[in-house]
Amino acid sequence: MWELIQANKRKSFFLFIGMTILLLLLGYFIGSAVNPYSGGITGIVIALIILFILNMISHFSGSKILLAVSNAKEVTKKVHPQLFNVVEEMRIASNLPAMPKIYIINSPAPNAFATGRNPKNSAIAVTAGLLSMLNRDELQGVVAHETSHILNRDIRFMTYASIMLGTIVLISEVFLRGMFYSSLAGGRRSSSSRGGQGQLIIMIIAIALSILAPLFATLLYFAISRKREYLADASAVRLTRYPEGLASALEKIAGSHEELKTATKVTAPLYINNPLKRKGRKASSLQSTHPPIHERIKILRNMAHGANFSDYQEAFSNVKGSVKPIIPASGLTDHEDIQIRKGEAGKGKIKNARQSKRNLEDLMLNVDRYDFINCVCGLKMKVPPGYSGNEILCPRCGRKHKTIK
Template identity: 35%
Template sequence: MNYVRTAILLAGLTALFMVVGFAIGGTSGMMIAFLVAAGMNLFSYWNADKLVLRMYGAQEVDERTAPDLVHMVRDLAARAQMPMPKVYIIDNPQPNAFATGRNPENAAVAATTGLLHMLNRDEVAGVMAHELAHVKHHDTLTMTITATIAGAISMLANFGLFFGGGGNRENNGSPFGAIGTILMVFLAPLAAMVVQMAISRSREYVADRTGAEICGQPLALASALAKISGATHQVQNYEAEANPATAHMFIINPLSGQRMDNLFSTHPATENRIAALQALAQTMGRAPGYAMPNAQPTPPRGPWQGADSDRRRGPWG
């Protein structure tokens, strides 16, 4: 089912890519867009994960540079009965995390330094388990390729703002004229966003539940979500703001001003996710009175150090 959904998603985004090409350059533009989209789909399947990791300056870590974090992920992967993914750390003050990769055998999980600073050990485990759940359910393939193609649609639409609309069907210009091209600049990225939302929002609840079952502590994950959600609206993620098509990959929307649980939000409302985890905790026999964070967070053991020299040695060492 995951592969069928991915195929449908790719077909829909490819069609949208072709529509933008048609709006910019008529039939010739549509054919060029089709060829570009076909090549991009193939390239994205094999390389989109590397592009996203490079986009955020993620650095791979191992037992030598970040032993605690790597051992934690290995233990969680064993509990989930899945291969050990590569582990990356992003030097970014905003607490957040994401997973990427075309399948569990070629997957990676990435956490920001802000997340390792802010959360305690159980909360970090909950976040990593959530990301492993995305890998286990093959969500990462859909999410990563969607981010790549949706970003390309936005770039193509903006390209049309400068080069489309000045011609006609005979000279392969935009068949919709300048006004139609301008509308496409806004409508095409919006349509791509709606496709992203339709996929990613429903998968967050599933990843929350599976992640809670993997780590065995749904309330620790709920606490982590509360802390991350509060901090993401205070600490700006400049790389995410520059690449909004990747926002749906993170455990909490990294963009500013995205708090509403509606069609245009990349994630369900954090309050709803926490409520679902609290209900799950009751069924798992956890204490229902677990306190949600409302003060200073508890730092994890062995946090990322502030000095440049320490930063290069790696976190959680």
């Protein structure tokens, strides 16, 4: 486990360096294209300042912004005791230094993500749809996957990577748009002044870079996020000792047709499964943020011998038919056998569709801090959080009830 974290830290570092170099090149050439005398240096300085500011923001409030954008609400144990218990179980198994904060997203689409600065300041967000759909063992699998993202330092890595990507995209866009408008407005000035072949070449390089850099950075970001998903699956199995839990959960998630409306292209790689349902696109392409979910399920179900990293690697090779290492070699050193335990994944939680829909609605109201009062006549009253009176009348039988607050 520890070696894996080290390997991840090293990779984060290299990615950071690579993207920084890309950014500096971009800054230099765009700067030179705008002003051939001192523009290069100015461009680099501006690029660095933008990067610094964005990093500061992401470091101090990145996860808050992310959670707010996703419309996630922090909840207390009272809202969903089982979720809290499962998260704590995984905190214990993974030896995290602190309990992650727990958020629920009020959406029927089943999904989950983890975020945070480091393992001490982390958060796990799950949707109400996920909670209503999965049984305990399956929920444990999903939470284990998210805990692995925290443990493997994926959360910080992904935040940095997305910030770098965002900066590169921003600078390129501004430059390209600027070029476009200035060529519309003052074409004469640019053609008459500061000519020369050298300047033209720099201009061409700058344009090419601002078109290619975002593309390249995006592909890099997606490629890495795909690999991290496999790694988090492998770590999740090692934590729970139960591949079927996660496999069955992924199967239910894949079977859902609900769409998560608050997810965007930038936040998509953070989720356990791609929340953006794109129609008519090939599942496994360079552009996808997640490995195909059915492949992940197949790999998990192929793990017959044990719950170790090497067992996952073996299953991965069996399913994909390639020997591409998905786990860094340093993570495959522990040779002791880890047995798979038995569980109850796949056993239906949904008895009838109407009841499960009602449960989902109740949970979502609960997240929104509604109070529930059961009347003797069998009616369940849902009191909104803004209700100020001390008493409430049952609309069916007229009995008086005290509100809890």
